[in-house]
Amino acid sequence: MTGWLLSLELLDSPVLALTAAATAQLLLIVVLPRPRHPWRFVFGAGAGAVLAFATLAVVDVTQAIGDNVLPAAGAWVSVGFAAVGLSVAGVLTRPWWRRLVALAAAALALCTTVVGVNFAYGIDHNLSAILGVQSAPAVTLPALTTDDADQTLFSSWKPPAGMPQQGMVGALSGANAIPSPGYAAREPAIYLPPAALVENPPKLPLLVFMMGQPGSPDPTSLAIALDDYAAAHQGLAPIAIVADQLTDPERDPACRDSAAYGAVSTYFNTQIPAFALAKLNIDPDPATWTIGGYSNGGSCAITWAAQHPHIWGNVIDVSGNEFPGSETVAETTAAVFGGDTAAFEASKPANVMAAAPPGAYRGHTAVFTAGSDDEEFGPGQERNARAARDAGLTVTFEKIPGAGHTGKALDQGLALSLDAMGKAWGLAPP
Secondary structure, three states, X not given: OHHHHHOOOOOOOOHHHHHHHHHHHHHHHHHOOXXXXXXXXXXXXXXXXXXXXXXXXXXXXXXXXXXOXXXXXXXXXXXXXXXXXXXXHHHOOOOHHHHHHHHHHHHHHHHHHHHHHHHHHOOOOOHHHHHOOOOOOEOOOOOOOOOOOOOOHHHHOXXXXXXXXXXXXXXXXXXXXXXXOOOOOOOOEEEEOHHHHOOOOOXXXXXXXXXXXXXXXXXXXXXXXXXXXXXXXXXXXXXXXXXXXXXXXXXXXXXXXXXXXXXXXXXXXXXXXXXXXXXXXXXXXXXXXXXXXXXXXXHHHHHHHHHOOOOOOEEXXXXXXXXXXXXXXXXXXXXXXXXXXXXXXXXXXXXXXXXOOOOOOOOXXXXXXXXXXXXXXXXXXXXXXXXXHHOOOEEEEXXXXXXXXXXXXXXXXXXXXXXXXXXXXXXXXX
């Protein structure tokens, strides 16, 4: 029951409409039967709205979420707080049944507010992603095949009868857990495309992906995009690991091993590749390997692609920070770099690429995307795209029309990025 609730789809489902309608129904039951003090409800709703306005103002002024609250999210907060205020007035109004219904209305109004705000941002598909926990079931990995990798799968692959229509998502746990000594990684997830689920599957490209902050290794958005990609490519898509670069939604290790946050870089650039080679039916050629991420995850992706071109042949950066710690420069310099400003500057991906020897990124592909309305992260994406092109990578940069730093930028950015990577993966013709 708990797993079902944690994995309940919140974005592509009628959950928000149902909770909002149920809340409205309960509020009508509270208000319509003639109470002795009708103005109490007006005062309660008004007080809730004022509290919402004050809360939103504080969040914007302090930049508690790293940016101003989206107008749509603010509207859900305002309506939700007003509904809670009206419900509180009902709790203070006789008879007993009105108080009981009002309590239920208050609880449901809070739930609706959370679901509504989440819908406005459009990133977290379920409660487990909001809470930062893993709800996917433990995966059983297919047996390893002995066939050699074929980098022309787009022409040589023929889907066998009975191949599943969709890929499979699961948690890498138990016997299939990725070792992470020195780093408190939350449980990662894996996506296996339809072609990976057949008897004697082909060797497929590897994609290691990270979500943003706050966030968790939630595979839902990437799995949807990869299922769409596989449907258009005869079931072929990368095998994807969605891993944790944070350890906690409120912590940012800034993509670097440190005493403060643990060995995050070692985890991603040593332990995950070693696990993938030992356990997964992947092409062993790093030219088909991709490191990718969204927002905070995007900053790690471009950083590690710049630092380790011998491991990562390609990079996908969806709405990423220009460099790790861009929003908390002083704190990151102190906690992660021991106060060494020069080391912090040298670690920026543009500087790493500029300092690399000639030819270090020859044959590498990079895709950068950003919402056209994303004034905070979009300019940094453009600068990193130019730096990557100057360093010799084959670069695609795309703006998502009408998108900010929200789910629209994530979903469309993923779709664009996967399509742009087809040639490098051998899943689409040159």
